[in-house]
Amino acid sequence: xxxxxxxxxxxxxxxxxxxxxxxxxxxxxxxxxxxxxxxxxxxxxxxxxxxxxxxxxxxxxxxxxxxxxxxxxxxxxxxxxxxxxxxxxxxxxxxxxxxxxxxxxxx
Amino acid sequence: xxxxxxxxxxxxxxxxxxxxxxxxxxxxxxxxxxxxxxxxxxxxxxxxxxxxxxxxxxxxxxxxxxxxxxxxxxxxxxxxxxxxxxxxxxxxxxxxxxxxxxxxxxxxxxxxxxxxxxxxx
Numbered sequence: 001x002x003x004x005x006x007x008x009x010x011x012x013x014x015x016x017x018x019x020x021x022x023x024x025x026x027x028x029x030x031x032x033x034x035x036x037x038x039x040x041x042x043x044x045x046x047x048x049x050x051x052x053x054x055x056x057x058x059x060x061x062x063x064x065x066x067x068x069x070x071x072x073x074x075x076x077x078x079x080x081x082x083x084x085x086x087x088x089x090x091x092x093x094x095x096x097x098x099x100x101x102x103x104x105x106x107x
Numbered sequence: 108x109x110x111x112x113x114x115x116x117x118x119x120x121x122x123x124x125x126x127x128x129x130x131x132x133x134x135x136x137x138x139x140x141x142x143x144x145x146x147x148x149x150x151x152x153x154x155x156x157x158x159x160x161x162x163x164x165x166x167x168x169x170x171x172x173x174x175x176x177x178x179x180x181x182x183x184x185x186x187x188x189x190x191x192x193x194x195x196x197x198x199x200x201x202x203x204x205x206x207x208x209x210x211x212x213x214x215x216x217x218x219x220x221x222x223x224x225x226x227x228x
Contacts, residue, residue, distance in 0.1 A: 001171075031211070032212040033212060034212055034214040034215075043203055043218035043220055044154070045218070046216045049216075050211045050212040050214075051212070055216065087153075089154075089214075091213040091214060094156075094167050095169040095171070097156065098153060098154040098155075099153075101153060101154075
């Protein structure tokens, strides 16, 4: 199976900070990479698909980049509602696999 | 607005079969543009894709679960279902159903709220 490694596993940040989360695939996945946000007790929410395309309704402070094996999710100015766990997911081949998640909490 | 809702028993005995149904509202499960999937989540293993189905009945399963999983669709009821046989405590998880946009980078764009299934005697 394709392994997805996220870093860091957690980070503390303040409102207004620029936050970057990294996801690395064990093999090249082109741009077949999606990002999700999950809040406690809720289902994941799609933020970014195909590495850099913003899902409809998602604020523009979220952006994604990368291709091949290395990807990043950036939040340009962290807002209070952005404190959550973020997951990457590859869809280049089944089984689709997810990263272990990055917890973004309040500093 | 598309909505998905999981339903089924919250408690299943070891060795028995877990059965869940996902009811889709606000859209047709027979849309040619989408697939439908099941994902589960545990603290130990995180998010795990179980499998995906098309309205025609074509399925894709996670090889790690394939021998125990059956996903089916009922277009007349706008529902799809999951059956997982011979469950153990390791199958205790929150189970989500989701819509899959099968395009560049197939993605899960709509999710149900999730349902906790506990495997215990």
